[in-house]
Amino acid sequence: MALTREEIAKRIALEMKDGDYVNLGIGIPTLVANYIPKGINVVLQSENGLLGMGEFPAEEDVDADLINAGKQTVTADTGAAFFSSSESFAMIRGGHVDITVLGAFEVDQLGNIASFMIPGKLVKGMGGAMDLVAGAQNIVVAMQHASKKGQSKILKKCSLPLTGVSCIKKVVTDLCVMEIKNEAFHLIERAPGVSVEQIQQLTDGTLIVEGDIPEMQID
Amino acid sequence: MSEINKVIKSYDDAIAGLQSNMTIMVGGFGLCGIPEGLIKKVSETDIKGITCISNNAGVDDFGLGLWLKSRQIKTMIASYVGENALFEKLFLSGEMEVILTPQGTLAEQIRAGGAGIPGFYTATGYGTPVAEGKETKEFDGRMYLLEKGLKADFSFVKAWKADTMGNLIYRKTAMNFNPMIATAGKITIAEVEEIVPAGELDPDYIHTPGIYVNKVIKGTFEKRIEQKTTK
Numbered sequence: 001m002a003l004t005r006e007e008i009a010k011r012i013a014l015e016m017k018d019g020d021y022v023n024l025g026i027g028i029p030t031l032v033a034n035y036i037p038k039g040i041n042v043v044l045q046s047e048n049g050l051l052g053m054g055e056f057p058a059e060e061d062v063d064a065d066l067i068n069a070g071k072q073t074v075t076a077d078t079g080a081a082f083f084s085s086s087e088s089f090a091m092i093r094g095g096h097v098d099i100t101v102l103g104a105f106e107v108d109q110l111g112n113i114a115s116f117m118i119p120g121k122l123v124k125g126m127g128g129a130m131d132l133v134a135g136a137q138n139i140v141v142a143m144q145h146a147s148k149k150g151q152s153k154i155l156k157k158c159s160l161p162l163t164g165v166s167c168i169k170k171v172v173t174d175l176c177v178m179e180i181k182n183e184a185f186h187l188i189e190r191a192p193g194v195s196v197e198q199i200q201q202l203t204d205g206t207l208i209v210e211g212d213i214p215e216m217q218i219d
Numbered sequence: 220m221s222e223i224n225k226v227i228k229s230y231d232d233a234i235a236g237l238q239s240n241m242t243i244m245v246g247g248f249g250l251c252g253i254p255e256g257l258i259k260k261v262s263e264t265d266i267k268g269i270t271c272i273s274n275n276a277g278v279d280d281f282g283l284g285l286w287l288k289s290r291q292i293k294t295m296i297a298s299y300v301g302e303n304a305l306f307e308k309l310f311l312s313g314e315m316e317v318i319l320t321p322q323g324t325l326a327e328q329i330r331a332g333g334a335g336i337p338g339f340y341t342a343t344g345y346g347t348p349v350a351e352g353k354e355t356k357e358f359d360g361r362m363y364l365l366e367k368g369l370k371a372d373f374s375f376v377k378a379w380k381a382d383t384m385g386n387l388i389y390r391k392t393a394m395n396f397n398p399m400i401a402t403a404g405k406i407t408i409a410e411v412e413e414i415v416p417a418g419e420l421d422p423d424y425i426h427t428p429g430i431y432v433n434k435v436i437k438g439t440f441e442k443r444i445e446q447k448t449t450k
Contacts, residue, residue: 047322048248049392056450064251064442065379065393071249071445082391084398084426085248085274086330089323093343112346116319123307123319125299130349131323134342165346 002174003191003216008142010035010218011189012101012172015140016042023047023092023132025102026070028142032101043079045097047088047128052080069128092128093135100136102129104143104168106158109205111168111180113141114160126163133164145173145202152204154178154185175199177216184208189216225385225435226414230260233408233436234373237261240268240293241372244329244400245283249275249301249445252393253282254377254410256438262289270294272329272369274322274396276306281443287315296369298322321349324366326399331368333402333431338367374404377438378427381411382418385432386425394426401431410438 003011009031016022016032020042024030033053036042044053046068053068054075061075068074076082091097106114113133116126133139146152154173171178176199177189184206187199192215200207227233234257237243243261247253258277261269262285271292277284286292287305294316300306309315320328321343331339340363344350354365376397379390387409389397401407409432 046392048251049395056448059449062444062447062449063391064444065391067249067251067392067445069248071251072448073444073446074448076391082389082394084394085322085326085396086399089326093323093327093341120311123300123310123317125297125301125319126321126349127299127301128322130321130347131343134345135323162347 001191001193006031007218008172008174011177011216012140012142013037015099015170016040017098020098021045021051021096023097023100023136025100025129025132027103029101029103030070045088045091046074047085047092047132049083049085049088050076050080051083052077054080089128089131092131095135095137097136099138099140100132101140101142102132104141104153105160106153106155107141107143107168107171107180108155108158109180109184110157111166112158113163113168114158115163117161119161129163133167139168139170141168141171143171143173145175145199150202152202154202155204156206175202186210187213189214191216224383225429225432226383227434227436230256230436233257233434234260234264236406237266237373239266242270242272244371244374244404245271245273246376246395246397246400247273247275247282248392248395250277250282250443252377252389252395252397253277254375254408254438255282255440256436257375257408257410258282258285262286262291267291268293270296272296272371274325275299275301276303278303278445279305294318296320296325298325319349326396328366328369329396329399329403332370333399336368338365340365369403371404372406374400374407376401376407376409378409378411380413380415380420381409381432381435382415382420382429383435384417385409385429385435386420387411387427387432388420388424389426398427401427406433407431408434408436410436412438412440
């Protein structure tokens with residue numbers, strides 16, 4: 001079975017190490033915060049100017065002055081700090097954020113990512129994504145492997161305008177976990193019940209399969 | 220006590236000198252930390268042809284969405300369109316020029332503009348549409364883009380507290396772009412929740428020193444929330 005959005009988030013949460021400073025993008029990446037394993041303490045950076053983002057507030061604690069980059073009301077954790085957008089991106093661009101999780105429309109085997117517009121159809125804007133992919137030490141992309149019509153989003157070469165070049169090393173989709181290196185996708189784990197053949201069929205880029213590919217361990 | 224007093228009473232005074240075809244920077248992230256009254260005031264004037272620099276453009280009927288609705292903006296420099304349907308429509312139809320700029324680059328362009336720095340190199344956007352027509356340079360084996368500093372005729376910011384000398388303190392994530400924008404306007408107007416006499420704010424906790432601020436006006440804020448989420 002293909003993973004749900006929550007399960008993709010759960011798998012990505014396993015990438016976090018104790019003490020990491022983490023930036024989570026809008027959409028599936030935001031959900032990762034709900035699944036950080038016990039015993040792993042991370043500090044969430046929200047690029048609108050908050051380090052130490054906490055959970056969503058109780059109704060009586062909702063504060064219009066305290067939001068995340070997805071414009072959702074949040075809380076500030078113990079030890080949090082507020083700062084300006086330029087300070088925030090000094091952290092990001094300066095390589096101080098350990099791990100970034102973001103969504104994408106497409107990724108390719110060169111590590112390129114497209115995520116901010118579909119010409120003539122849809123414009124989201126890049127927000128902080130271009131800065132994040134240029135600055136983070138470790139970037140994990142959370143995305144669907146293919147469109148609803150079965151068109152692969154894991155490509156030889158991105159067709160949409162790029163958000164960043166040669167910057168993506170790990171991708172978690174609803175079907176599998178892959179690493180990008182030597183101009184190819186390397187299959188690392190499968191979603192429970194999904195076969196290598198199914199993944200192969202929905203992957204446009206070069207997919208390297210070495211040995212037995214284990215199923216993901218998410219409960 | 221100093222006799223400098225930057226407090227003004229009316230929005231007419233606030234926007235005195237503002238004309239069509241000027242560049243205006245507006246603080247805020249989404250609807251958080253926006254100078255609500257100043258935005259509304261401009262939407263009620265005949266001013267048009269604005270080059271607007273702001274991270275987002277509000278929502279359809281609030282914040283900078285009001286300027287979109289009244290077609291007062293000629294060029295919008297922003298990082299995120301998001302769920303603003305009118306912004307997206309004006310962009311895709313070409314009715315409004317939009318310069319989509321990475322958020323960190325935008326923040327740094329404004330910071331640089333206010334700090335007298337004409338340009339800087341950043342890796343952000345290299346190899347993407349953002350890099351088109353821009354000078355590139357290699358430093359230590361990595362490619363960077365030259366980005367220019369940004370300045371404005373008017374800067375509108377929102378702060379939590381001001382004193383009569385224009386020193387400002389922001390609150391929580393309502394700070395966002397406001398501190399840089401305060402530095403980059405020829406005329407900077409701060410719309411604030413509370414004004415206190417000079418001397419009442421602790422100098423250790425001033426975010427924006429008064430030198431950057433020309434006028435201070437007390438606003439009333441709706442503080443609309445875009446995505447109310449609770450546990």
